[in-house]
Amino acid sequence: MGNGRFSSSDWDGFSTSSTVGRSTREIFTASKLHDNLNPALARNLTREARDSASNPNSTPLIVGLDVTGSMHRIPDYMVRDGLPVLFKNIYDRQPVPDPQIMFAGIGDVVYDRAPLQVSQFEADISIAEQLKDLYLEGGGGPNRSESYPLVWYFAGMHTSTDSFEKRKKKGYLFTIGDEMAPESITAAEIEKVMGVRPQQDFLTTDLLDLASRAWNVFHITIEEGFNYRHMKNSVRSNWAGLLGERALFLSDYTKLSELIVSTIQISEGESAETVADSWSGDTALVIRESTRGLSKSNGSGKGVTRF
Known part of the structure; x- marks a missing residue:
C-alpha cells in the first residue's frame, strides 16, 4: 500500500x-471492530508498506492510539x-522521505472486545478515512495497564516494508496512551x-x-490522562x-504530531536543542521538555536502553 501523496486540498x-x-x-460512528481494521482478517495477516512511483523511498510509520475511555481525546x-x-x-x-502511516487502535486484551485495530499503510487522504473507522470501545480494566505490546507483536510478526527489506532502514513505531505496559x-x-x-x-x-x-520503537505518555495523573x-518508572x-x-x-516529527528528526541526527528551537512559542517549550535526553538512533539493533 502507499500510493499517492497527502495534500492540503484533499x-x-x-x-x-x-x-x-x-x-x-458523530465522527467515530463504529459500534464494533471494523472488518478492514481487524488484524485477524488482514490479507495474509500482514500490512505492507511498499515503494511506488509517488513514494519511491517509502518510510513506514506506525502510530498506535489508546482508544480506551480516558484517551478518546487523542484519536x-x-x-x-x-x-x-x-x-x-x-x-x-x-x-525521512515518503511517509506511509498505519494507525493502530489499542485497548485491553483481557477485558475488551477489540484490543487491537490496524489500518493499512497509506500515504494519502485514505488514511484519514481509515482513522475515522476506529472503534472507540472505551473499556479498559482495573489492571492498571493497556495492551500496547500487541502493536509490537503485530509490527514484528505481521508487517512487511520495503524500507527495511530493501534498504535495511528501520521504520518508526509510536504507541500513545496514559497507562503502564503489562508484564x-x-x-x-x-x-x-x-x-x-x-x-x-x-x-x-x-x-x-x-x-x-x-x-x-517509542512510547509517548499523555500526562493529561487520568491514569497518568493518578x-x-x-x-514513568514502568x-x-x-x-x-x-x-x-x-x-x-x-x-x-509535533513531538512525533521532532522525535524522528532527533533520531535521524539533529540535536534535540536545535529541533526544539525550530518550533515557535509554547510548542517549543513542550517539545524541549518532552525530548530532553533523547539522542540519535544508532539505526541498528534494538537501540533501547534498559534500566
Whole structure:
C-alpha cells in the first residue's frame, strides 16, 4: 500500500465532509471492530508498506492510539488536527522521505472486545478515512495497564516494508496512551486478537525485542490522562524501565504530531536543542521538555536502553 501523496486540498475536503461541526461520536460512528481494521482478517495477516512511483523511498510509520475511555481525546485530535500537521511537517522538514502511516487502535486484551485495530499503510487522504473507522470501545480494566505490546507483536510478526527489506532502514513505531505496559502477553491473548495461536507466551521485553528488529520503537505518555495523573510515578518508572530515553512524556496532547516529527528528526541526527528551537512559542517549550535526553538512533539493533 502507499500510493499517492497527502495534500492540503484533499484534507480540506475530508474535514468539510467528515469532521467540521461534528462531535467525537458523530465522527467515530463504529459500534464494533471494523472488518478492514481487524488484524485477524488482514490479507495474509500482514500490512505492507511498499515503494511506488509517488513514494519511491517509502518510510513506514506506525502510530498506535489508546482508544480506551480516558484517551478518546487523542484519536479525536488526530482526525481533526493532528494528521495534516504530521504529514506537512515530515514533508517540509524531511527527516525521512515518503511517509506511509498505519494507525493502530489499542485497548485491553483481557477485558475488551477489540484490543487491537490496524489500518493499512497509506500515504494519502485514505488514511484519514481509515482513522475515522476506529472503534472507540472505551473499556479498559482495573489492571492498571493497556495492551500496547500487541502493536509490537503485530509490527514484528505481521508487517512487511520495503524500507527495511530493501534498504535495511528501520521504520518508526509510536504507541500513545496514559497507562503502564503489562508484564506479558499470553499466547491465548494473541490468539484472541489474531485468530492464530503462537507457540509461546511472551514477556513484554520479548515483544519489544521482536519489534525492534525492523522498527525504532517509542512510547509517548499523555500526562493529561487520568491514569497518568493518578499513578505518575508508577507509569514513568514502568516506561523508563522498558524504553529508557525512548519513553517520552507529553504535557500537551495538542502537540502530539509535533513531538512525533521532532522525535524522528532527533533520531535521524539533529540535536534535540536545535529541533526544539525550530518550533515557535509554547510548542517549543513542550517539545524541549518532552525530548530532553533523547539522542540519535544508532539505526541498528534494538537501540533501547534498559534500566
